Amino acid sequence: MAIVYQKSAGLTDKQLHYCPGCHHGIIHKLVAESLVELGLLDDAIGVCPVGCSVFAYNYFNCDMQEAAHGRAPAVATGIKRTHPNQPIFTYQGDGDLASIGTAEIVHAAMRGEKFTTIFVNNAIYGMTGGQMAPTTLIGQKATTCPLGRTKEQAGMPIRMAEMLATLDGCVYAERVCVADMANLNKAKKAIKKAFQLQMENKGFTFVEVLSTCPTNWGMTPLKAVEWLKENMAAYYPLGVVKDIETEAK
Amino acid sequence: MTAKVTFDQERCKGCELCTAVCPKHIVVIDQDTINSKGYHPATVSDMSQCIACASCARMCPDSVITVEKE
Numbered sequence A: 001m002a003i004v005y006q007k008s009a010g011l012t013d014k015q016l017h018y019c020p021g022c023h024h025g026i027i028h029k030l031v032a033e034s035l036v037e038l039g040l041l042d043d044a045i046g047v048c049p050v051g052c053s054v055f056a057y058n059y060f061n062c063d064m065q066e067a068a069h070g071r072a073p074a075v076a077t078g079i080k081r082t083h084p085n086q087p088i089f090t091y092q093g094d095g096d097l098a099s100i101g102t103a104e105i106v107h108a109a110m111r112g113e114k115f116t117t118i119f120v121n122n123a124i125y126g127m128t129g130g131q132m133a134p135t136t137l138i139g140q141k142a143t144t145c146p147l148g149r150t151k152e153q154a155g156m157p158i159r160m161a162e163m164l165a166t167l168d169g170c171v172y173a174e175r176v177c178v179a180d181m182a183n184l185n186k187a188k189k190a191i192k193k194a195f196q197l198q199m200e201n202k203g204f205t206f207v208e209v210l211s212t213c214p215t216n217w218g219m220t221p222l223k224a225v226e227w228l229k230e231n232m233a234a235y236y237p238l239g240v241v242k243d244i245e246t247e248a249k
Numbered sequence B: 001m002t003a004k005v006t007f008d009q010e011r012c013k014g015c016e017l018c019t020a021v022c023p024k025h026i027v028v029i030d031q032d033t034i035n036s037k038g039y040h041p042a043t044v045s046d047m048s049q050c051i052a053c054a055s056c057a058r059m060c061p062d063s064v065i066t067v068e069k070e
C-alpha cells in the first residue's frame, strides 16, 4: 500500500508534551512539513521561545537553539548573520513575542533580518496558567482579568502582523489559522512562502497563526476551535497583510 | 481503492480534532479502550467508507494517524 500521510520526517519521534488538542502540535507539523518539502530541513536552524513551546527543540528534527524569554529574534539575528545561506526561524508565542519580546521582534523586522518568524497567537499566556496577554480579546476572561479584559484598563489587543507590516524591512506578513482543513492548507502555504522569500534574501518574513489554548480558555478542544473562529478571527483578520512580491507587480 | 488508516493509539490524547474533519464521519473515539496516558483513543468505525483523504491525519496535533491506499 502507498503512504498517503505519515508523521513528518521533520519531527523527531518524541511525544509532544502539549495538552490534548492544543494547536501548537499542528503548527509544529506544518513547519516541519514545509522544511522537508522545500528541501531545507538539513540546513534549518530554529530558535525556541519561553512559553508552552519552550521544549520545541525536542520536537523539530533540525538544529535548534533555546533563547531567553522574548529574545528569539535577537538570537536568530546572530545565527542568520553568521549562517547567511541557511534557513533560520523563530517559533514564538504571543506572551513571548508581543509582550516581553516586543522590542526584539520590532527591531529585527525594522532591520529586515532575513529569517522567518512563526508567531503562535493563542490570546493568553499558556505556560504560566492563563494570564492576560497583549493579544487577549476584549471581554475574554483570564486569571489577571477575571471579569474579562476591558479597553479602559488594558487597551485594545495588539495586531502584530499589521504592526510589523508597516516596517520596510518586513517583506511578508500573513495571518492564518488551522481551525479547519481549508485554513490549515492556507497556513501551510503561507509558511512555505515565508521560507521561500527568506531563501531569496528578500527580508524579514512573518506568519501569525491564530491558535487555541483549550486548557486555559477552559474549553474542550473542539469548543476552542469554534471559539477561535467566532471570536479571534473576527478581531484578527485572516489573510495576507503584506507581500512585496504582489505589491511589486 | 482500498484505504487503511492506522492509529498509534499510545500517542493519542483523545482530543477529537480528527473526528471533526472526516468527510465520511467515520473517525470516532473508542470509549472501550484506554491508553497508558489515560485517554480514550481515536479509531475508524467503518474502514470500507474511507476515501484516504488524510484530513484526520493532517489535523492530528500528535501525529497519531497514518493513512495508506492502494
Ligand SMILES: Cc1ncc(C[n+]2csc(CCOP(=O)(O)OP(=O)(O)O)c2C)c(N)n1
Pocket: A050, A051, A052, A053, A069, A092, A093, A094, A095, A096, A097, A100, A120, A122, A124, A125, A126, A127, A128, A133, A213
Ligand atoms: C524573564 C521572564 N519573565 C517571565 C517569565 C514567565 N513566563 C513564562 S512563559 C510566559 C508567557 C508565555 O505565553 P506565550 O508566549 O503566549 O506562550 P504560550 O505558553 O501561550 O504558548 C511567561 C510570562 C519567564 N519565564 N521569564
Ligand code: SF4
Pocket: A017, A018, A019, A022, A023, A024, A052, A122, A126, A127, A212, A213, A214, A215, A216
Ligand atoms: S496550556 Fe494551552 S498553549 Fe500550553 S500546551 Fe496547554 S493548551 Fe497548549
Ligand code: SF4
Pocket: B003, B005, B021, B022, B023, B024, B025, B026, B027, B044, B049, B050, B051, B052, B053, B054, B055, B056, B057, B067
Ligand atoms: S482518511 Fe479521510 S475519509 Fe479516511 S478516516 Fe481519515 S478523514 Fe475520514
Ligand code: SF4
Pocket: A021, B007, B011, B012, B013, B014, B015, B016, B017, B018, B019, B041, B042, B059, B060, B061, B062, B063, B064, B065
Ligand atoms: S486528533 Fe490525534 S490525538 Fe486527537 S483524538 Fe485524533 S488521533 Fe487522537
